Amino acid sequence: MKGNIFKITLGIWLILWVSFITRELFRKGYFYDYKALIFRSLEGKRSYVTGDRFYEFLTFCNERLPPLANYGWVGVEPESVDMRRAAYYLYPHLEKKDYPDFILVYDKPMIAKAGYETFIRLDYVRYILKRKGDI
Structure with missing residues (x-):
């Protein structure tokens, strides 16, 4: 019983977490910022952010x-x-x-x-x- 409650809670938490992350990335348009930052060097990241x-x-x-x-x-x-x-x-x-x-x-x-x-x-x-x- 306790194992099922834990699995259900964990599943709901993961679904919510993924939905919040994707909403931030795609709906608010931050995907291109993150994409640009992933492929830059440390110096390039500093330049992009500043x-x-x-x-x-x-x-x-x-x-x-x-x-x-x-x-x-x-x-x-x-x-x-x-x-x-x-x-x-x-x-x-x-x-x-x-x-x-x-x-x-x-x-x-x-x-x-x-x-x-x-x-x-x-x-x-x-x-x-x-x-x-x-x-």
């Missing part, structure tokens, strides 16, 4: 910022998910709101920031500004 252009800029910045340099942002909304992702990928570089050593400019054409000069560019709208002085 956004290809933003991830490219983050890796560019991480490779070119000097060790332990701090940075600020222009072009990324404060307290956004992108800001948190950037903090993760740019660690051990730390974000500094007031007078950072470097300003990371994302999706903004050439801006003039007092006391800063262009350090290096990825393209016309993604580049790094460096504070003038003794860095």
Whole structure:
């Protein structure tokens, strides 16, 4: 008797579990996201989840910022998910709101920031500004 109740409960649970999974994948359109993630490398998965252009800029910045340099942002909304992702990928570089050593400019054409000069560019709208002085 107990064995039959267990088998029936397990069967119902499996049917519900499979229906919830398939509903998530097919009805909500996530199947293509999962399919894209399955066949990518770890670097490709990070790029896909973060956004290809933003991830490219983050890796560019991480490779070119000097060790332990701090940075600020222009072009990324404060307290956004992108800001948190950037903090993760740019660690051990730390974000500094007031007078950072470097300003990371994302999706903004050439801006003039007092006391800063262009350090290096990825393209016309993604580049790094460096504070003038003794860095």
